[in-house]
Structure formats: C-alpha cells, structure tokens
Amino acid sequence: MRKVLIIALLAIVVYPIVWMLGTSFKPNDEIVASINLWPQDPTLGNYPEGWSSMDVGFGTFFANSALIAGLTVVANCVSCLLAAYAFARLRFRARKLWFALMIGTLLLPGHVLIVPQYILFKQFDWINTPLPLIIPKLLATEAFFIFLMVQFMRGIPKELDEAAVIDGCGPFQVFLQVILPLSKPALVTTAIFSFIWTWNDFLTQLIYLNDLENITVPVALRNFLDSTGQTSLGPMFAMSVLSLVPVFLFFVVFQRMLVQGINTTGLKG
C-alpha cells in the first residue's frame, strides 16, 4: 500500500524531469515546435555538441563548479557548526541580541546587497577570483545553516552535556565529545544543501567570475541562450541533464548518512 502510494506520487513528481531527459534528445527545431515527451527524430548529437562547446568545454565548467561547491561544503560545515554550538549551548552576554541579528541577516532581499558587496570585494581585490564565493562561507555568513544546526542541537538532551560536565569536561570537550558526534544529521543536511545550492547559484557566480576558463555550470548553461539571437536549446537541455548527475549522486550518497543520530544509553555510561 505504502509502495503504491510512493510510486504514484513519484510518477507525478518525476514526470517533468523525464520530459527534460526526452527533450535533450530532440533536435533544436523540434524542441521549439513540439512539447511531446519523446523525440520524433531522436538524436544523440546534443550531448557531444554541448560538451565540447565554448572552446573550453563543459569538463572544465563541471570541475570549476565541483571545486567551488566542495569548498563551500567544508567551509559551511565547520564555520556554522562552531557558531551554532555557541548559540545553542553556551551562556554568554548579549547572546539573544546576536541571535536576533543572525536571523535578521536572513531577511534582507539579496538583490540590494549585490552592489555594496561588489564594492566591498573590489576593495579586497577579489574580483574575478573565486574568493567572494568561498571566504564568506568560512566566516559563517550563511545564517540559514547556523539556525538549522542550532535547532538540531537543541534537540539533543541536555543531560548528556551535564553528565560530561560532571565528568570534568569544559565547553570545548563537551563540543568535541558530545555535540560533534551527535550533530551528524545536521552536518549531513548542511553538506547536501551547501553543495546543491552552490551548484545551482547563478547570479553571484556570474558577477564575480569573468574568464571563460573560470565560469561554472549554471553560468555556462545560460551561454547557450541569447534569447534575441542564437539559441542552442538542444545542447542546453543535454548539459542541464548532465548537470543533474553530480548533485543527484552527491545527494544519494550523503542521505545514507542520515541514520539514527542518538543512542543516549551508550553515551551516558
């Protein structure tokens, strides 16, 4: 019964993706003229054409994206975990104020920050480098993940910390020995989202990366389209399908680590 329900839902949810896959095998003029699921006149050509396009080729764009997304994962996991531990477990002056400010940074629509940020990063001489995409993450500027981790940590029973404190642990040991091991679901979730969102981020990567050799997949995909002129829909669809593969694999591998997080009895001893 459960299986039937799942499969019925999946059919609906996945249909548009299957359509996308089918479209990636259509020639350009058929994509424009017909929205059928399967190509009338199937071709494999979009894949090699897209892959080798723009001189540099998509291999480089995938590598650039993977590098930036990978570094972002590490940076977010480390920096946000530290901040989250402070917010969730430690008592210090002005904690509530800082927490409110942290939530506040989530609320301002990002478009008004683009230009001030650009001016700031230009002062640092970071334009046309990946630094504006990575250094901020090292400094826990993604408040989303801090808040996420705070919520997870607050779900960890306090008795565990208290037991550790009674055993003579200070805040650092509690972090290393109690909180860190139990934060795996939060870290896995952070890793998954960091990777996927960075993989898909368009505007920031567009603005800070100038050289063709440095651009990432989302930017490169839009290079197929000059909506008033040449538009290569076929290669664009083909590369869009390919660009789903790494993130899909990343997801499937990492979600396996979402396993039972707490086995309190074992720790209490």
Place this chain on the structure above:
Amino acid sequence: MAVRRREGIAGYTFLSPWLLGLFGITAIPMIGSLILSFTNYDLLSPWSELEWVGVRNYARMFADDPHYVEAVIVTVVFALVAVPLKLGAALGVALLLNRNSRANGLFRGLFYLPSLLGGSVALALVWRAMWSKDGAVNGFLGLFGIEGMNWINEPDWALSTLVVLAVWQFGAPMVIFLAGLKQIPAELYEAASVDGASRARLFWHITLPGLSPVIFFNLVLETINGFQGFTSAYVVSGGTGGPVDSTLMYTLYLYQAGFTDYEMGYASAMAWVFLIAIAVITAIVFSTGKFWVHYGDQS
C-alpha cells in the same frame, strides 16, 4: 562564577568566525543598503550626484505606486497558500520514506530531483511545457473530462502554477524532516511500544514533539522563503512578473526597480520595509514556539 566566565569566553571564541563575517562582510553591505534607501541612488551616476531624499522612497511605496501594492498582494497570497502545502508535502513524504532501506534511499533521491533543478535555466522551459495548452497537466485533466487552459499565460491562474512549482520543489524541508526524524531517540519509541501505544499515539506523543524543533525551523525558513520567492517567479515569467503583474512577487518587483529601472535607492527602501515586515512575522512565529516546540535542552 568562574564557570560562567569560562563559558562566556568559550561562547565568544566559538562565535568569533561568525562575528568576523558579520562585521567584515555581512554588515557593511546591509548598512550600505540602508543608507542608500534614503537616497536617489541609481547605480550608474557618479557619486557626486547622489542626493539625500529623506523618506521619499518610503512614502512613494505606499502613496504612489500601484504596482507595489499589487506586488504585496501577490506575495502574501503566494506565501499563505504555498508554505503550508509545501511543508505538508515535505512532512508527508518524509514520514513515508523514514525507514532506511536501499529502495527508500533511491526514492528520496527521486523526490529530491525537482529541487536539484533549483532555478535552472531549463526549468523555465520545462514548466512552460507542462502547463501549456497541450501540455501534460491538461493531458492529465483531460482524463477526467476537464478542459484545461494555457495556465501560465492566464493572469488569473499564473500564480497557481508558481504555487505548484514551490510545492513540487519540496526536497529541502523533506530532508530536514528526515534528519529530524533520525534524531528522535529510538528508546522513546521502544519504551512506548512496551506500554502498548498505538501508532497514532506514537506519532502524536513522540514523533511530533520530538520533531517540533525541526518543524519550527522549517516553518520559519519556509515562511521567509515563501515571502522572498524570487527565483520561480523570475524563471517562469522571464523576469517580467506578467501576465499583467499576476506573478509580480515582491522581490521580483524590487529587483526590477533596482536593476532594470536603475532606482536602487527605491529598491533598497523596499528591501528594508520587507525586512521589517518579515521580522515581525518571524517574531510572531518565534513567540508561538514556546507553546508547541519541545527542546531536548529544556527537560
């Protein structure tokens, strides 16, 4: 006393990267945009032509801009409908796929696929194809004898397709729910099962309270996301908010003001009004938290 001080020092030590980021990177552009919201900043003119205009940008929003009012209405309607539906879908599927098995791992990945698309450039074409006159949605409705329309191109219906799009991309809250479910101590279930509790009782008395911090998180974040809802409106309407302003989400209008009309001062003012409005909504959600969110650190 010494313990408290030690904890205070530890607190600021752990917080130091974030503080550095706040003051070095996040705060400066934010304050910059706040200052610019009181000016006629247009991105391109030399700084020497920048003028302080007081609250003129703020007054214009409420007194002299019919499109702004439309954008507020569109956004509120969207958020009120899309957020509960998306959270419901995410929680439902997370519960269905909670048990770890090889099949469930694959299913989770497949359910996550739409979210992997994000705001991808292909999405615009995919979504238009699904909802066009002879597209899949109408094909499906046809099975029940319903004749559909050109949904995205109808002012009365275009926003509904964005709601469906938001719900379709429920992967992120689903994963958070899944992770939250994993964190509920298994022993609680074991103890309750020994007492002979029914599955419904387990759900109401163990799963929901245990999951409440994560439900709370998803509610707060999806509310913020729902109101911000830029990407889908941008992608599906091609950045226009059309037809006839029917998908003109607040942040899309703000983006247009800043980057296509070169009225960044006005856009910044809109952004700060948005921040205050969402802060109030978020504060209300937070204040309800003490009635229904159960933290492990409060036992």
Place this chain on the structure above:
Amino acid sequence: MHRAATSHVTTRRSLLLAALAAPVLAACGTEGSQAEPESTAPVELSVFWWGAEARAKATEEALKLYTAKYPFVTFKTTWQGNQGYYDKLATMAAGGNAPDIFQIDDGALSEYGERGVTLDLTPYKANGKLDVSKFPESLWKYGEVDGKLAGVPTGENTPGMIYNKQLCADLGVPEPTTGMSWDALISWGEQIYTKSGGKVFGTMDPSADYKALWMWLRQQGKELYKGKAIGASKEDLVAWFKLWQGARDRKAAPSADIIHEANGGDVTKQLVVTGKAATSFLWANQITEVQKLSKQALGVVAYPGNPSAQWARAALYFSIARSSTKRDRAVDVVNFLVNSPEVGKLWGADRGLSANLDVRKAVADGLTDATQKTAFAFETDLAPKFGQAPPVPPKGHVKARALLITHAESVQYGKATPEAAAEAYLKEANAAIAS
C-alpha cells in the same frame, strides 16, 4: 524640486557616504592620465558583450585581427548569454570597474549615456580617430544622447515583420508586402485564419510592442517619445489598442494567452516559429536565427504602413567607459571593429548589417547563406525610403517599454478598457521617463 535642497544636506550626505564613495572617487581621479595611442607599451583592454557561442567566436577572431596589427595590444574578453548581462554591467559600473569596451543596445544607451558612464566620443569623431564618415548619417546620430556620442553603432537594423512564406503559398494567400496598410494586414490575417480552417492565426498582435506603436505613431507625424514625455496622446493610444482589439475580435490575431508568449521577445517563442500565427514583429536581422528554428520558409517585410516612418537604427553599440584609463586605445579598437572589412565578413549580420556602407557592400557581395542574403536585400531595398531618425529613446525607456506590455496586455486579457489602459500607461510611463 529636490535639487534645491541639495546644498544644505551636502555635508551630511558626504559624511554618510564617504565610505561607499571612496573607491569610485579614486577611480575618477585617474581620468586625466591617458595612455598615448602611439605608445607601444603592452596594454590590455577589457571587452564585455552578450551573445551566444557563434558571436563569441566571431568577436574573438576580430580582436585577434587587431592584435595581429598591434601585437602589444591584448584583450581580456568576457561574454555571457543575455540573461543577467545588464545586472552584471550595472554592478561593474557601480563598482567603478566598468569594462573598457562594452556592448549595449538602444534600450540602455540613454541610461548609461545620460548618467555619464559612457565616454563622449564626439571629440574623437572630430579629430578623425573615430571614423564614421562611411556610415549613414542618421545611423551614427542614433548613438547620440544629450548631444554626446555615447555609443558607436555596430551595425544597422530595422524592425521587420517576419512571415510564413510557405503557409501563404499553401493557402493561396498573397504574401504581405512592404507598404501595406495596418488595416490591410488585419484583413490579410483574417484570410489566413479562415483559409487555414482556424488552425493558424493571421498575425501577431503587436499592440504591446513599442517598436510597432512607434512606427504607427510616426506614420501620423508623431513620436513615441517627445523629449522627456510620451509623444502619444490618450486618443492615439486608445485608437491603437482598439485597432488590435478589432483584429482579435475578427480572429485575425490570436487570443491574449498566445500573444503573451511572444511578448517576451524570445525568438524561440515567436509565433511564426511555434506555428501559432503567420507573422511576428521582430528585427529584420533576426530572420537568420528564426529561420534556423523553423522548418517552413520565412520572409521579411517592413512593419505595415508607410515605410518612410522607418529609419536607420543601430542594432547594437559599442561604448567605452568614461572611467577607462586606456580610452584612446579603446577608441582605436572600436574604430577598427566597425570599419574593417575583415571584421565585417566575420560578423555577417550578427550585430546588424555593417554600419560602414563600403564594408556592408563588400559583405553583401560575399554572402552565400540564403537567409543572410534575404536580410541584406531587405535592408538595401528599404534604406532609400528611410525617414528622419528620432533621438534615441530616453532614460526610463526600459521601464516605459515594460509598462506598455503590462497595460496593452491588460486590454488583451479584457482586464482593462482601452481608455483605462491608455490613461494608466501615460501616467506611469511619463513618470518613468521624466526623472
């Protein structure tokens, strides 16, 4: 009004904004220093444009030709698809980091020109460093904003109505012609609809298209923009909206939901491409790309009405940043790009038909592609009929253009009467361009 208040707030303003302004002011300070064009010290120029791969290849090739001539000049090129181009360009300009040479269109030229981002090229034209002597006069003048030459047209382009040639033959309907009246087009459209058994609508409804409205107004001796105001009266707009309301009622034009698809301007969604109507209101040179997407033979004629309302319009421009420290060299590069016959051959009709008439002729003679030939022939036939060029659209045009779409669509969808829409458009569009 607020200008009067400037003086007494200056101190406060400068205090508050000193931090933000510092980097840009610093960039302004370098204005005086100019690299000598005769100097052979190595110099690198940044060039930025939008387009797809074919344009990128042709542009890189053209720049290589320049480097071959002057080996000490190299280029740092950045290109992208059109989505996000102006976001990035505006961000770079706002950050005091505008590229030395950048591509721009007539929608944005005034925005950048009036605000002083672009270098005034008039002195270079006067001293011959920038040679536009072989350009049609109205064409280079279409690069002037407030009396300053803000951009050099890369090529000439004219709005063109692209129609389905094949379909006309199949249905036995005569092809539309240059000079046919708007009413004749609508009657023709009705014929297409009837003879195709209701399968194809006759003509796209261009009531949301500023190009079509502008042409229609000029045919009555008016302009879309008159200084910093809309040149059309409420009655004009009502008549325009009603003309097309009538066309839709007669089924000469499709329903609003279909029109809306094409109003975005994306070539892949144009109705001649998707087969939903027999005409599309585009730019003449777009026929080369539109034809690639369609299996049916297409043709191009002028927008309906008297073709003397048309003028030599710039397809795109190259502008030079006023903040550039290598202005003289940048001017020389642009001069090369628009006047070199080799570059003309590389580019074909991609950035419009070469602005330099000698180059254009050389390019036209060497053409092999049938569709490109059509585009060149169309422009050559039309050129003698061109009328006086109006000034380039003012600052605020991009917003006014979007407002026309919103309000014309509200008539198309039946959400507003022509009168109400005309009034709202006039009020809002006037406000958008007045500032």
